[in-house]
Amino acid sequence: MAIGVKVMQRPGREASYMRATLKGMALTFRHLFRRKVTMQYPEERSTETWTLSPRWRGTHRMLTDEQGRSKCVACGLCPQICPANCIKLVPGEDEEGNRYPLIYEIDEFRCVFCGYCQEVCPEEAIHVGVHYENAEYERGRFVYDLERLSAQTHPVSSLWDPTDPRGE
Amino acid sequence: MTPELKGFVLVAVVKTAAVFTFLMLLVAYSTLLERWIASWMQDRIGPNRAGPKGLFQPIADGLKNLLKEEVIPDGANKVFFVIAPAISLMAALIIPLTIPWAAPIPLEFDMTLPVLGRFVHHGATPATVTVLPIGFLWVLAISSVGVYGIALGGWASNNKYSLLGGLRATAQMVSYEVAMGLSVIPVLLLVGNVSFVEIVSVQQQGPFSWLALPLALSAFIFLVSGFAETNRVPFDMPEAESELVAGYHTEYSAMKFSAFMIGEFTGMVTISMMFVTLFLGGWDIPFTHWDEAGGMLQVVATAGVFFVKMLFFLFLFMWIRWTLPRFRYDQLMALGWKIFIPMGLAYILYIAVALWLVDGPLGAASTALRFGLLFLFNIPVLVLVFRVLDRGRLIRGVSVHLPASASRPARAV
Numbered sequence: 001m002a003i004g005v006k007v008m009q010r011p012g013r014e015a016s017y018m019r020a021t022l023k024g025m026a027l028t029f030r031h032l033f034r035r036k037v038t039m040q041y042p043e044e045r046s047t048e049t050w051t052l053s054p055r056w057r058g059t060h061r062m063l064t065d066e067q068g069r070s071k072c073v074a075c076g077l078c079p080q081i082c083p084a085n086c087i088k089l090v091p092g093e094d095e096e097g098n099r100y101p102l103i104y105e106i107d108e109f110r111c112v113f114c115g116y117c118q119e120v121c122p123e124e125a126i127h128v129g130v131h132y133e134n135a136e137y138e139r140g141r142f143v144y145d146l147e148r149l150s151a152q153t154h155p156v157s158s159l160w161d162p163t164d165p166r167g168e
Numbered sequence: 169m170t171p172e173l174k175g176f177v178l179v180a181v182v183k184t185a186a187v188f189t190f191l192m193l194l195v196a197y198s199t200l201l202e203r204w205i206a207s208w209m210q211d212r213i214g215p216n217r218a219g220p221k222g223l224f225q226p227i228a229d230g231l232k233n234l235l236k237e238e239v240i241p242d243g244a245n246k247v248f249f250v251i252a253p254a255i256s257l258m259a260a261l262i263i264p265l266t267i268p269w270a271a272p273i274p275l276e277f278d279m280t281l282p283v284l285g286r287f288v289h290h291g292a293t294p295a296t297v298t299v300l301p302i303g304f305l306w307v308l309a310i311s312s313v314g315v316y317g318i319a320l321g322g323w324a325s326n327n328k329y330s331l332l333g334g335l336r337a338t339a340q341m342v343s344y345e346v347a348m349g350l351s352v353i354p355v356l357l358l359v360g361n362v363s364f365v366e367i368v369s370v371q372q373q374g375p376f377s378w379l380a381l382p383l384a385l386s387a388f389i390f391l392v393s394g395f396a397e398t399n400r401v402p403f404d405m406p407e408a409e410s411e412l413v414a415g416y417h418t419e420y421s422a423m424k425f426s427a428f429m430i431g432e433f434t435g436m437v438t439i440s441m442m443f444v445t446l447f448l449g450g451w452d453i454p455f456t457h458w459d460e461a462g463g464m465l466q467v468v469a470t471a472g473v474f475f476v477k478m479l480f481f482l483f484l485f486m487w488i489r490w491t492l493p494r495f496r497y498d499q500l501m502a503l504g505w506k507i508f509i510p511m512g513l514a515y516i517l518y519i520a521v522a523l524w525l526v527d528g529p530l531g532a533a534s535t536a537l538r539f540g541l542l543f544l545f546n547i548p549v550l551v552l553v554f555r556v557l558d559r560g561r562l563i564r565g566v567s568v569h570l571p572a573s574a575s576r577p578a579r580a581v
Contacts, residue, residue, distance in 0.1 A: 017563040018554055036212060040213070
C-alpha cells in the first residue's frame with residue numbers, strides 16, 4: 001500500500017471500469033474489419049507500403065564485362081578498406097600485363113555489409129546487392145568465390161548518395 | 169430388455185454421441201476462431217496455411233499434439249500428474265449433456281434390427297441427453313470438480329510456477345463459484361424450478377420474458393463469474409503467462425496439455441450454453457410461438473437459434489480476452505468477495521421482496537406484466553451498480569485514499 005500517494009479525484013466517466021471496458025471493446029471490434037498489415041512473405045515480397053530500399057546492402061555481386069570476365073583488376077583496395085577483413089584477394093597477371101584476381105573470396109559470415117568495397121572499387125566491379133535470402137545448409141557455403149559472385153543476378157545497391165541524401 | 173427400453177437406450181446413445189461429436193468439433197474450431205479473432209483484432213491475418221483458409225488448422229494441431237512426446241517430470245507425482253487433465257476434461261465435458269439445445273424432437277419408430285431385435289420409441293424426446301430434475305445444481309456441483317483437475321495438475325507437477333497457478337486457480341474458482349451460485353438463486357425464485365427444461369419453458373411465455381431483463385444483475389454477475397470460472401482473461405491468473413510461465417500446465421506437454429486446453433474451451437462453451445439457457449431463453453425463438461408447435465423443422469430452427477446465441481457468447485469470451493488486461497490478484501479477490509458475494513446476497517433479498525410485491529400487492533396477472541414490473545424494479549439496481557458503484561469502487565486502482573493526517577511529505581529517496 002503506497003504511502004502518501006496523491007489520488008486523483010476523477011469524474012465518473014473516467015473512473016468507470018465498465019465504460020472503459022465498453023470503449024476498449026468498441027476499439028477492438030473496429031479493428032476486426034481493418035485492413036490487415038500482414039505481408040504473406042514467401043508469396044508476397046513487397047507491397048505498396050513496403051519494398052526493399054534500392055540502397056539495401058546485401059549479398060555481394062561481382063560485375064563482368066562483355067566477354068564474361070570479371071571487371072576486377074585486383075588492385076587490392078577492397079581487402080584494404082574492408083573493416084571486417086572478409087575479402088581474400090590473390091592477384092595475378094597475364095602475358096599482356098593485365099592484372100586479374102586469381103582468387104577472390106568473400107566470407108559472407110564475417111562481412112558487416114558496410115558497402116565500403118563497392119564505394120572504393122575503381123572499376124565498379126564488386127557491389128553489394130539488393131538481396132537478402134542467403135540461407136545455406138553448410139557453413140562452408142558462405143564463402144563466396146569469384147565464380148559464384150559473378151553468377152549472381154540480383155540488382156546491385158545504389159548506396160547512399162551524399163548529393164541526394166533523401167534519395168529523391 | 170423390452171423393446172421400449174431398447175428404444176430408449178438407442179435414443180440416449182445416439183443423442184450422447186451427437187452431442188459429444190458436436191462439442192468436440194465446436195471446441196476444435198473455437199481454438200481456430202480464437203486465433204483468428206486474436207489476429208484480426210491485431211490487424212493480422214491469422215492461421216491461413218493448413219487447408220483452404222486455414223480450416224484444417226485444428227486437425228493439424230490435434231495430430232501434432234497426439235504425436236508429440238509426453239514428458240512426465242522426474243519429481244512429479246506420476247499418478248496425480250496423469251489423472252489431473254483427465255479430471256479437468258471430464259468435468260468440463262459432462263456438463264453440456266444436461267442443457268436442452270432445441271425443441272423436443274418428435275420421434276416415433278418401431279423397427280426390428282437383424283441381431284439386436286425390436287426397438288420402439290413413442291412421443292417427443294427432449295433435445296438434451298438427460299433431463300436432470302436438479303438442473304443447474306448439478307452443473308454447479310460438477311464445475312467445482314473441475315477445480316480438482318487444475319489444483320492437482322499444479323501440485324503434482326512439482327514446479328513452483330505450476331503450484332502457484334494451481335493455488336490461484338483453487339482460490340479463484342472457489343470464490344467465484346459462490347458468486348455464481350448466488351447469482352442463479354433469483355432464477356430459482358422466479359421460475360420455482362432448477363431444471364433447465366422448466367427454465368426454458370418459462371422463458372417462452374411471450375415476448376420479453378427472457379430472464380436477462382427481469383434479473384439483469386443476476387445475468388451480469390453470472391457472466392462475470394463465468395469468465396472467472398473458466399479462467400479466461402481478465403481472470404486468467406492461473407495461467408498468467410507473464411508471471412507464471414504457463415501456470416498450472418507449465419509441465420504438461422502433448423495430449424495432456426491438449427486435454428487441459430479442451431477442458432478450458434469446453435468450459436467456455438458450457439458457460440455460454442448456461443447463460444443462454446438461464447437468461448436468454450435457451451432455444452426459444454423470440455416473438456413467435458411457432459417454435460413450440462413440435463416437428464422436425466422446429467427442431468432444426470431452434471437448434472440453429474440456440475447455436476447462434478451460444479456462438480455470440482463464445483465470441484464475447486474471445487472479444488474480451490483480446491481487449492482487457494489481466495486483473496491484479498487482489499483486485500480479483502476483492503471483486504469476488506467484497507463486491508459480487510454481498511451484491512448477490514442483496515439482490516436475492518431485493519428480488520424476493522420485489523416478487524412478493526409484484527405477486528401480492530401489485531397483483532400482476534400475466535407473465536408479461538410480472539416480468540415487466542420486475543424489470544422496472546431492476547432499473548434502480550442497475551443505476552446503483554453501473555453509475556454509483558462503478559466509480560473506482562468495483563475495480564480499485566493501485567492506491568488507496570488516506571486521511572490528510574496520514575499522508576506525509578515525500579522524502580528524498
